[in-house]
Amino acid sequence: MTRIDRRALFTSGAAAALLAATGTSLAASPRAGGALRLALPREGGLLDLVARGAMLDCLTEVAPDGLLRAELAQSWDSQDQARVWRFDLRPDVIFHNGQPLQAKDVVASLNGLTLPGIDHLLVTALGTHQVEVQLSQPNPHLPYLLAGSAYAIAPQGAVDLPLAQLVGSGCYQVERAQEGRHFRATKVAGHYKDGQAGWVNSLDVIVIPDASVRAEALRDGFVDVAALPQPKELLKRGDFLYYPSAEDMALAMRPDVGIPRVVGQQSALDDGRIAERWWRL
Structure with missing residues (x-):
């Protein structure tokens, strides 16, 4: 496969960045700061799920x-x-x-x-x-x-507005968004969940339709988490963390991504709440 054109990857809508949501903790406690970049496939509306999970709260x-x-x-x-x-x-x-x-x-x-x-x-x-x-x-x-x-x-x-116009009460507010392609949000200062959730300063979610391109984006450090059911030879085992396991995989992440000690098994994407619950080590 031809190697990724790095500039094209992140200036086009076909860039990478999504997150995963379950497994074993990577640190004793969350750390504030840094950025989280997630690479997702186009199907299933996953970008919308994660973006709305970052911006909107429920009762x-x-x-x-x-x-x-x-x-x-x-x-x-x-x-x-x-x-x-x-x-x-x-x-x-x-x-x-x-x-x-x-x-x-x-x-x-x-x-x-x-x-x-x-x-x-x-x-x-x-x-x-x-x-x-x-x-x-x-x-x-x-x-x-x-x-x-x-x-x-x-x-x-007004819960059904396009992402770029959506207003919520979540830990993150939209900075820019392109429907079905890319979403960027920044942490809300003085949020009522401070100290309990919303650890990273910024979130990028990027749709990359091709799984092999998502894998290479993760391998080359352009994203921190990627939805990768079959990474094949693009990832060297041992350099990355996998959920639920390297043999039965849904998500792969860099070793400096932290997740809660216990994560429910209902959804690999933790019902879109990854943005406020994961952190950078």
């Missing part, structure tokens, strides 16, 4: 170890045998455009959506920082369901 989230924890909601309780739920929102959340999170944003983002096993739901604001969710059928798993990427919150419910 709840599933941590790397698979446990449910609060995100935009700081607490919740249920009534009427889990048919009615109330969520108290964090009062310290600021969207990337400088506006504070309010209950009306949650109402606009969630009303009209469907959930597994639920015919319909009705979301209403009970105050500036409290919402009520009424379900057509009781469901004790609602907080887990609302952690899904389909239930992200944006100002006035």
Whole structure:
């Protein structure tokens, strides 16, 4: 195969950079700083998944170890045998455009959506920082369901905008984006998750359709993580880390990429949350 033209690789939309999301920890604790560059294939909408995971938050989230924890909601309780739920929102959340999170944003983002096993739901604001969710059928798993990427919150419910225009409350805000080709984001200063997530200063996600080109981009140091189901001879075993293993591989990464000690097995890309959960050693 002809070697990559380095300038063409990173000035065209066919450049490289995506990340992986599971395995064994590479460091005792996360470190702040540096950049993370991810190379992904075109199919499956993976660039969009990772970009939105970096910019948008949900009411709840599933941590790397698979446990449910609060995100935009700081607490919740249920009534009427889990048919009615109330969520108290964090009062310290600021969207990337400088506006504070309010209950009306949650109402606009969630009303009209469907959930597994639920015919319909009705979301209403009970105050500036409290919402009520009424379900057509009781469901004790609602907080887990609302952690899904389909239930992200944006100002006035504008969750479906192009990446370059998208505003969220996540650890990263868009710097530039080209749909289906490239996404770059920078860390939000003073974020409510500081010290808990959002370790790297910047994130680049680049679509490289050809797996062999992704492998060479990783090998030559242009990206830090690449989706590589079959690296073949392009990677020397031992120089890189693999997930879930070198024999059954979905992701390859440079040895100076750190990941959580425990990462759930639901998705190799950790449901798009790699940007805020991985770090550079």
